[in-house]
Amino acid sequence: MMIGIDAILNVFRGQRRSDKAKAVVTGAGSGIGRSFALELARRGGEIICADISMERAQETVALIGQLPTGKGHAVQCDVADRTAIELLAKQSQEIFGGAPTLVINNAGVGIGGKPVGDIGFEDWDWALGINLWGVVYGCEVFTPLLREAGKGGIINVASAAGFAAAPSMAAYNVSKAGVMSLSETLSAELNGTGVAVTVLCPTFVKTNVARDGRITPGSSNLAEQLMRWTGLSPDNVAARTLDAHDGGRLYVVPQFDANVIWHLKRHFPALYTHGAGLLNRILPEN
Numbered sequence: 001m002m003i004g005i006d007a008i009l010n011v012f013r014g015q016r017r018s019d020k021a022k023a024v025v026t027g028a029g030s031g032i033g034r035s036f037a038l039e040l041a042r043r044g045g046e047i048i049c050a051d052i053s054m055e056r057a058q059e060t061v062a063l064i065g066q067l068p069t070g071k072g073h074a075v076q077c078d079v080a081d082r083t084a085i086e087l088l089a090k091q092s093q094e095i096f097g098g099a100p101t102l103v104i105n106n107a108g109v110g111i112g113g114k115p116v117g118d119i120g121f122e123d124w125d126w127a128l129g130i131n132l133w134g135v136v137y138g139c140e141v142f143t144p145l146l147r148e149a150g151k152g153g154i155i156n157v158a159s160a161a162g163f164a165a166a167p168s169m170a171a172y173n174v175s176k177a178g179v180m181s182l183s184e185t186l187s188a189e190l191n192g193t194g195v196a197v198t199v200l201c202p203t204f205v206k207t208n209v210a211r212d213g214r215i216t217p218g219s220s221n222l223a224e225q226l227m228r229w230t231g232l233s234p235d236n237v238a239a240r241t242l243d244a245h246d247g248g249r250l251y252v253v254p255q256f257d258a259n260v261i262w263h264l265k266r267h268f269p270a271l272y273t274h275g276a277g278l279l280n281r282i283l284p285e286n
Helices: 005-013 031-042 054-065 082-096 121-149 170-189 217-230 234-246 256-267 269-282
Strands: 022-026 046-051 071-076 102-105 152-157 195-200
Touching: 022 031, 022 082, 022 121, 031 046, 031 054, 031 071, 031 102, 031 234, 046 054, 046 082, 054 071, 071 082, 082 121, 102 121, 121 152, 121 170, 121 195, 152 170, 152 234, 170 195, 195 234, 256 269
Parallel strands: 022 046, 022 102, 046 071, 102 152, 152 195
Antiparallel strands: none
């Protein structure tokens, strides 16, 4: 990946974009979001920890309080509610005394185990409302603030599912593919403005997403096993992503298996799709 001139200059200046950030992190009450918040605090940042659960957000703020650096603020926010995101942006300006310097659209849910035709529109609405529209709202509301400030960054959390297109995960795949496309478009639009965009595309990370989502028992058990066998820790993923963002990278694909899928899908699309279909036939019933 090409590194931006600002990122190169920052290396020589000993500065990182993520240092002392005034950051907004959605879904900060657990998993990767909590790890983002804690890592930013370790880097001396002030973080608005937004989560649909105020209790979980407060737990993250309490953990930040145990660190030698950083400051946290707990805010309740349902990212699927546009007015809640608009309020979050207003609150961030009040807390920071201006625009945030980093927005991490992380909040998301897991869903899977049913083929298209059996998913049901309620689950489609639920998954897209949080995973896709939550990021759309975050970008649409916060981008003008960052653009006007002429600096800062946006990190959107997608998934390798955004390009892997695994069977029985259509709603999740579509939501994450949308986040990838939005991030690519936004990066092009913000080129030269001083605002950087990064999109995170991991495979399995050791979080509670499989337990808290709408995933059939068979698929949930498989996901839990894969997390144990191949998953990275959320702390590892958060640190890698922030470092990549500091370096001006658009894509963060942090695991070996995700990189293999990335290249297979792009160089051998027909073969990849055929293989995914064969795999779907031999997987245990959902």
